[in-house]
Amino acid sequence: MYDLIIIGLGPAGVAAAVYAGRNKLKTLVIGEEIGGQSAVSTDIQNWIGIPSLPGAEMAAGLSKHLDTVKEDVHVFNGSVVKSIAKIDSKSKIMFKIMTENDEYEATTLLIASGGRRRKLGIPREDEFIEKGVYYCTICDAPLMTNRKVAVIGGGNAGLESIINLLPYASQIYLMEITGQLRGSKKTQEKALQGDKTVVLLNTKPLEILGDQFVSGLIYEDLASHERRKIALEGIFVEIGSIPNSEFAKDLVETNQYGEIVVDPLSGRTSVTGIWAAGDVTSLPYKQNNIAMGDAVRATLNICDYLLKD
Numbered sequence: 001m002y003d004l005i006i007i008g009l010g011p012a013g014v015a016a017a018v019y020a021g022r023n024k025l026k027t028l029v030i031g032e033e034i035g036g037q038s039a040v041s042t043d044i045q046n047w048i049g050i051p052s053l054p055g056a057e058m059a060a061g062l063s064k065h066l067d068t069v070k071e072d073v074h075v076f077n078g079s080v081v082k083s084i085a086k087i088d089s090k091s092k093i094m095f096k097i098m099t100e101n102d103e104y105e106a107t108t109l110l111i112a113s114g115g116r117r118r119k120l121g122i123p124r125e126d127e128f129i130e131k132g133v134y135y136c137t138i139c140d141a142p143l144m145t146n147r148k149v150a151v152i153g154g155g156n157a158g159l160e161s162i163i164n165l166l167p168y169a170s171q172i173y174l175m176e177i178t179g180q181l182r183g184s185k186k187t188q189e190k191a192l193q194g195d196k197t198v199v200l201l202n203t204k205p206l207e208i209l210g211d212q213f214v215s216g217l218i219y220e221d222l223a224s225h226e227r228r229k230i231a232l233e234g235i236f237v238e239i240g241s242i243p244n245s246e247f248a249k250d251l252v253e254t255n256q257y258g259e260i261v262v263d264p265l266s267g268r269t270s271v272t273g274i275w276a277a278g279d280v281t282s283l284p285y286k287q288n289n290i291a292m293g294d295a296v297r298a299t300l301n302i303c304d305y306l307l308k309d
């Protein structure tokens with residue numbers, strides 16, 4: 001029986017584990033791989049205190065920090081949580097966590113299972129991830145200094161991606177599959193100012209071109225049904241992300257995007273005894289530092305809750 005089970009070994013999960021360990025909570029952390037989404041990145045740009053950091057080094061640093069609390073924090077590395085349930089007990093709120101082969105019980109849960117980027121699902125996309133195909137403009141825009149890029153997705157995320165690229169890229173093609181941009185008018189005005197951005201409506205990306213790095217994109221003009229090719233060096237995919245909340249959505253409240261709804265002041269979910277932090281939540285701005293800060297706040301709130309228990 002644990003005081004706390006943390007689901008996820010990304011920045012949020014590890015930050016929570018460190019604080020839980022320092023507060024002497026009997027804790028279990030369950031996750032697939034340490035480091036989370038940006039562990040694959042060759043260049044993490046916003047890890048405050050270190051201007052540029054390979055994802056693998058960030059993951060190694062998290063692992064080292066996690067080791068400092070191993071007396072109180074057990075790490076179940078290499079497994080995923082399949083489902084969670086509330087245990088019926090009159091005296092105490094408790095939860096059961098099911099993995100492929102095991103079950104664990106705890107008084108509190110922190111869900112820090114993050115998200116995964118929605119991909120285009122077109123040929124060669126996976127081959128060029130971080131070699132011209134990017135899913136985080138705030139992180140990777142500086143790599144595109146004086147280069148031609150495409151932003152895929154004409155919603156607010158795509159438009160904000162353009163705003164982040166404007167100081168760097170030489171030309172930006174905004175590709176939107178429908179006949180109109182979906183982002184707010186104000187963001188559109190800001191993103192489309194100047195003459196760097198070319199809007200291509202009714203366009204569907206079909207195939208990425210390149211040798212070791214991206215060199216172009218083939219797309220279909222859905223109005224004329226013609227296939228066209230543009231030369232470019234960067235493709236920023238901004239068609240949304242998918243929260244890893246499937247195992248929890250029958251228990252806690254999620255929003256229309258599947259994100260777990262939390263109170264921003266505490267990280268509490270709709271169920272007493274369950275907290276969530278990081279990219280899996282309904283809070284905006286999905287970034288490493290934010291995920292860790294939110295997880296720390298949630299863990300301190302869990303400590304207060306357990307003290308009152």
Ligand SMILES: Cc1cc2nc3c(=O)[nH]c(=O)nc-3n(C[C@H](O)[C@H](O)[C@H](O)COP(=O)(O)OP(=O)(O)OC[C@H]3O[C@@H](n4cnc5c(N)ncnc54)[C@H](O)[C@@H]3O)c2cc1C
Binds near residue numbers: 041079244247277
């Ligand atoms: C390619 C890329 C580059 C990025 N670069 C930057 C950057 O430079 N700077 C920056 O600030 N942000 C960057 N981001 C965003 C940043 O990675 C996220 O905001 C951050 O990882 C969120 O942390 P998290 O711990 O909430 O979730 P995640 O990092 O997603 O970690 C969640 C962890 O939980 C695990 N998990 C999922 N489901 C389960 C389950 N059922 N059971 C157990 N474990 C589970 C996952 O495998 C993962 O290890 C980047 C994102 C991507 C995709």
